[in-house]
Amino acid sequence: MAEHYPALQVVVPLLAxxxxxxxxxxxxxxxxxxxASWSALGISLVLLSRxxxxxxISYALGGWAPPIGIEYRVDIVNAWVLVIVSTIGAxxxxxALTSVEREIGAxxxxxxxxxxxxxxxxxxxxxxxxxxxxxxVFLEISSLSAYALIALGQxxxxxxxxxxxxxxxxxxxxxxxxxIGLLYSMTGSLNMADLAQLLPGVWESRTVKVAYGxxxxxxxxxxxxxxxxxxxxxxxxxxxxxxxxxMASTATKVAVYMLLRFFLTVFGAAFSFDxxxxxxxxxxxxxxxxVSMSLVAxxxxxxxxxxxxxxxxxxxxxxLGLSFATVTxxxxxxxxxxxxxxxxxxxxxxxxxxxYRIGSVRIEAMAGLGRRMPATMAAFVAGGLSLVGxxxxxxxxxxxxxxxxxLERGWWPVAVLVLIASLMALVYVWRVVxxxxxxxxxxxxxxxEAPWTxxxxxxxxxxxxxxxxxxxxxxxxxxxxxxxxxxxxxxx
Amino acid sequence: MTLDLLLTHYNYWVVIFxxxxxxxxxxxxxxxxxxxxxxxxxxxxxxxxxxSLGKITEGTPPILVDGYGxxxxxxxxxxxxxxILTAIVVGIATTSVGLxxxxxxxxxxxxxxxxxxxxxxxxxxxxxxxxx
Amino acid sequence: xxxxxxxxxxxxxxxxxxxxxxxxxxxHGDYSPGGGFQAGVILAAAFALLALVYGLxxxxxxxxxxxxxxxxxxxxxxxxxxxxxxxxxGHNYLAYNALAPDPTHPEHGQxxxxxxxxxxxxxxxxxxxxxxxxLFAGRKGQAP
Numbered sequence: 001m002a003e004h005y006p007a008l009q010v011v012v013p014l015l016a017x018x019x020x021x022x023x024x025x026x027x028x029x030x031x032x033x034x035x036a037s038w039s040a041l042g043i044s045l046v047l048l049s050r051x052x053x054x055x056x057i058s059y060a061l062g063g064w065a066p067p068i069g070i071e072y073r074v075d076i077v078n079a080w081v082l083v084i085v086s087t088i089g090a091x092x093x094x095x096a097l098t099s100v101e102r103e104i105g106a107x108x109x110x111x112x113x114x115x116x117x118x119x120x121x122x123x124x125x126x127x128x129x130x131x132x133x134x135x136x137v138f139l140e141i142s143s144l145s146a147y148a149l150i151a152l153g154q155x156x157x158x159x160x161x162x163x164x165x166x167x168x169x170x171x172x173x174x175x176x177x178x179x180i181g182l183l184y185s186m187t188g189s190l191n192m193a194d195l196a197q198l199l200p201g202v203w204e205s206r207t208v209k210v211a212y213g214x215x216x217x218x219x220x221x222x223x224x225x226x227x228x229x230x231x232x233x234x235x236x237x238x239x240x241x242x243x244x245x246x247m248a249s250t251a252t253k254v255a256v257y258m259l260l261r262f263f264l265t266v267f268g269a270a271f272s273f274d275x276x277x278x279x280x281x282x283x284x285x286x287x288x289x290x291v292s293m294s295l296v297a298x299x300x301x302x303x304x305x306x307x308x309x310x311x312x313x314x315x316x317x318x319x320l321g322l323s324f325a326t327v328t329x330x331x332x333x334x335x336x337x338x339x340x341x342x343x344x345x346x347x348x349x350x351x352x353x354x355x356y357r358i359g360s361v362r363i364e365a366m367a368g369l370g371r372r373m374p375a376t377m378a379a380f381v382a383g384g385l386s387l388v389g390x391x392x393x394x395x396x397x398x399x400x401x402x403x404x405x406x407l408e409r410g411w412w413p414v415a416v417l418v419l420i421a422s423l424m425a426l427v428y429v430w431r432v433v434x435x436x437x438x439x440x441x442x443x444x445x446x447x448x449e450a451p452w453t454x455x456x457x458x459x460x461x462x463x464x465x466x467x468x469x470x471x472x473x474x475x476x477x478x479x480x481x482x483x484x485x486x487x488x489x490x491x492x
Numbered sequence: 493m494t495l496d497l498l499l500t501h502y503n504y505w506v507v508i509f510x511x512x513x514x515x516x517x518x519x520x521x522x523x524x525x526x527x528x529x530x531x532x533x534x535x536x537x538x539x540x541x542x543x544s545l546g547k548i549t550e551g552t553p554p555i556l557v558d559g560y561g562x563x564x565x566x567x568x569x570x571x572x573x574x575x576i577l578t579a580i581v582v583g584i585a586t587t588s589v590g591l592x593x594x595x596x597x598x599x600x601x602x603x604x605x606x607x608x609x610x611x612x613x614x615x616x617x618x619x620x621x622x623x624x
Numbered sequence: 625x626x627x628x629x630x631x632x633x634x635x636x637x638x639x640x641x642x643x644x645x646x647x648x649x650x651x652h653g654d655y656s657p658g659g660g661f662q663a664g665v666i667l668a669a670a671f672a673l674l675a676l677v678y679g680l681x682x683x684x685x686x687x688x689x690x691x692x693x694x695x696x697x698x699x700x701x702x703x704x705x706x707x708x709x710x711x712x713x714g715h716n717y718l719a720y721n722a723l724a725p726d727p728t729h730p731e732h733g734q735x736x737x738x739x740x741x742x743x744x745x746x747x748x749x750x751x752x753x754x755x756x757x758x759l760f761a762g763r764k765g766q767a768p
Contacts, residue, residue: 004711004716004717007707007711007716007717011704011707011708011717014700014704015700015701015704015705015708017700018696018697018698018700018701018704019697019701021693021694021696021697022694022697059716059717060716061716061717061718062716062717062718062719062720063715063716063718063719063720063721114697133575133578136579136582137578137582140582140585140586144582144585144586144589147589147593148589151593151596156597156600156601157613159593159596159597159600160597160601160609160613162593163524163590163593163594163597166586166589166590166593167518167527167531167590170531170535170586170590171515171518171531171534173582174534174535174538177538177579178538178541181538181541181542181545181572181575184545184571184572184575185545553657577661581661588756591760592756592759592760595760595763
C-alpha cells in the first residue's frame, strides 16, 4: 500500500466525504472526519520523510505514464505544504465537534463534515498534483465547498460574503483556466515537469506572456493579495469558527503555493524574474498590503475581522519574500506559510472558544475575559505574540528570515517597514489584550472557561507555535531546501 | 492590424467579446441573479476558447470508425473538449451554488439588489453583532 | 398544467423513452459521444418533466428526497471505490487494466473500468440534479 500514498492522500478524505452523508448522525460523521483527516496527516508526514530521504516521488494515476496521464508529483516543496494543510485539517476536525454543535443546526452537521472533507481533499489535491488542469479541478472542489462552508455561518451576512467570495473566486479560477489553455495551445502539454521543459522554447511568444498575466491575476485573487483581497475580510468574519480557522490557515497558503509552483517551477525563476519582472510587480503590492492592512486592522471592533485584515497583511509578508527573488527570501515565504498557519489557526480557534461562551467576538464584549477564560485568552496572547514576531515564537523566525532577505538585497527601507508593521501588529493585538485583562468583567456571571474539546486543539497549535519558535532549525532547513528546489527549477 | 488578422483569428475576437460582455455584466449589474448570468457568459467565453483551439482544419470528430491508424484521416484534438467538459461541470456547480445562495439571500434580506443589501448591512452593523 | 390532458398524457408517454435514452447515452458512451454526465442530466430531466406536469409531491413519492441525496453520495463512492479496487488488485489508482477478467488481455479492463466509473458519474449527476431541482422547486418562499 505504501507506494499508493500519493493517491491515498487525496482519496481518503474524498471517499470519507460522501460516507458522511450516509451516516445521519452528526457524531458519527465527525468521527469519520477526524479519522480521515488524521490519516491524511499521517500520510503527508510519511511522504515528507520519504521525499527528504530519497527524492521526488512520482505517481501515475490510472497507470498512464506522464506526460500523457495525470501525474501526482511530490517533491520537497509540496510535501511541505501537504504537511501544513493536513496538520491544520487534523486539528480543526476534532475542534469542530463542540463548536459546530453550537453554531450550526443539527440537520446540517453531516453536510458540514462532508463539505469540510471535500475542501480538505481539494486543497491537498491542488498541492500534490503535477498536472496543471488538475490544479483547476481541485481548486474548484475546494472553493465550492468553501463557499458552502462559509454560508453556514449564523449571521445572514455570511450569505452575502459567501456570494461575494463565489464571484471573486470564480473569476479568479476562470482567469487561471484561460492561462492554462493558452499554455496548452503553445506547448500541447499539461504536465508541469513537461511544461517546464517545453516553455523555454516559446518564451518569446506573446501568448505565453498573456498566459502569465492571466495566471498572475487569477492567483492573486485566490490568495487575496492587495488590492484583490476584498472578498476575504467578510468571508472570514461571518463563517463558522472552525471554518475560519481552517480557511485562514490553509486556503490562502495553498494559493501561495500555486503561485510559487507555476511561476518558479513551470515558467522557471529566470523567466519570472528576468523577463516578466514579477518581483518588481509584487514588491510594491506586498508592501502596501503589509502597511495598509495592518493599519486597517488597528481600527476594527470585531476581533475576527481584525484578524482577517491581519491575514491580508501577513499574505503580504509571504509575497514580499517571493519578491526578493533570492533563496533567503523564498525561505522566508515558505517558512511563513507554515508559521502563519500555526499562529492564525491558534488565534481563530481561540476566538471560536470566545464565540462559544459569550456568543460575540466584538472587542468590548470581551472585557475582563482574561480572568473568566484564562486558558483561552492565554492562547490568544501566545498567538498574538507570535503574530507580532516576539522571539521564541514562530513569528520571530519568519520575520528574521524576511529581514535577512531584505538586507541581503540591500533594501534596508523594506526591513524597516517590516519592523514598523510588526509594531502595528503589536498595537492591534494589544487592543484585545488590554480589554480582556485590564477591564472589569461585565457579562454573564456564569461565563466559564471553554470546554476542553475546544481548548486542546487550540493549545496544540500554541505549543507548536512555541516549539517551532525555539527549535527553528528543522523547519528552516526544510524551507531552505524547498526554496533551493524552486529557484533552480525542475530541469536541473 | 489588418483585416486579414481580424478574419483569420475571428474565434479569438468572439471569445474576447463574450468575455468582456460577461465581465461587464458581472461588474456593472447590482442584481445578484444578473451577476450570475454575467459570470456564466464570462465562463462560456473560455469554453469557446478551448474548443476553438481543439479544432483542426479538415479534422473529423476523434472517433475511430473502422480500422486503427488510418494515416489519411485528420482528427480534431479531443483533449480540449475533455477539459472543457470538466470545466462545464464546474460551471454548472458554481451556478447552482450561486443560485442557492441567491435564494437564501432573498429569504434573509427580502431583496436581491446589491445596493439595498449593502444598505441593510450598514444599518445592522452596530447592533447586530453585539447580540451575536 | 395539471388539467391539460395533452400535456399529461404526453409527459407520461415521453418519460420512459427519456429514461431509456439516458441509459443509451450512458452505455453507448464509449463508442459515440455521450457518457455518464449527459446520461445523468437526461435522467434527472425525465423526472423534472414529470414533476412539472404532475406536481412535485407525486414525483417525490416515487423518488423521495433522501433517495436522490443518497444517490449523489453513492456515485462518488462508486467512482472512488473503483480506484480503491484497482489499488487493492495491485495496480495504480484508477488503473482499469486491473479489472480485466482475462489477464492476457489487460486492455479489456479499460472497457469495464470506464463503464463503472461513468456509472458513478451518472448516479452522482442524477442525484445532484434531482436534489437541486427539488430544493429550488420545493422552496416555500415569498412568491415574486
